[in-house]
């Protein structure tokens with residue numbers, strides 16, 4: 001039997017990791033993880049992922065997969081884009097809605113850009129997925145799939161845990177009448193920016209890209 005393909009997904013975001021595992025593992029791709037804090041530069045979506053991936057490969061000294069997630073508002077020419085994490089931290093779901101209050105156009109695009117690199121100094125390959133939707137008032141669980149149980153567990157047992165890092169925008173991103181937060185996980189992963197990007201990655205792996 002052929003040995004299963006493995007990817008080492010470098011992320012500090014447990015929710016991303018669980019989605020990536022849920023999407024890739026049924027296809028026979030094994031996902032390991034290291035949580036490293038990678039620099040996120042200013043630049044295009046592709047530049048941000050390329051640099052994260054290059055640094056991750058240097059640190060790990062081996063093959064790595066990284067991802068950067070963007071939420072792009074069409075009325076704002078693509079902003080917040082790669083800076084969505086800092087917007088979420090500082091203004092939250094209400095603030096994201098307020099940013100669009102002056103515009104009729106509430107449409108937005110969720111973008112996942114994965115980078116794969118075989119090791120230090122090697123080329124970074126990109127796999128991107130985009131899902132169109134719109135920004136709405138928060139509906140559904142307001143944490144990016146963070147269960148209260150786990151939240152409490154972490155607060156009690158791991159003081160160093162950065163709570164805010166998991167705050168996501170699933171509850172304000174609506175796709176065909178449902179927010180990401182209202183969908184069950186299987187549905188989100190089928191239609192999501194991340195699911196589409198990982199389809200590309202899987203196809204590349206199945207065509208011998210990692211060999």
Ligand SMILES: O=c1nc[nH]c2c1ncn2[C@H]1C[C@H](O)[C@@H](COP(=O)(O)OP(=O)(O)OP(=O)(O)O)O1
Nearest residue numbers: 011012013067068069084085088144167168169170
């Ligand atoms: O499907 C998603 N649905 C809703 N929210 C999401 C999703 N995916 C990421 N997010 C949030 C997490 C972070 O606030 C920002 C992306 O920032 P981003 O730098 O890519 O993620 P991160 O710093 O949490 O983890 P990483 O260690 O992989 O960089 O959007």
Ligand SMILES: [Mg+2]
Nearest residue numbers: 038040068085
């Ligand atoms: Mg990040």
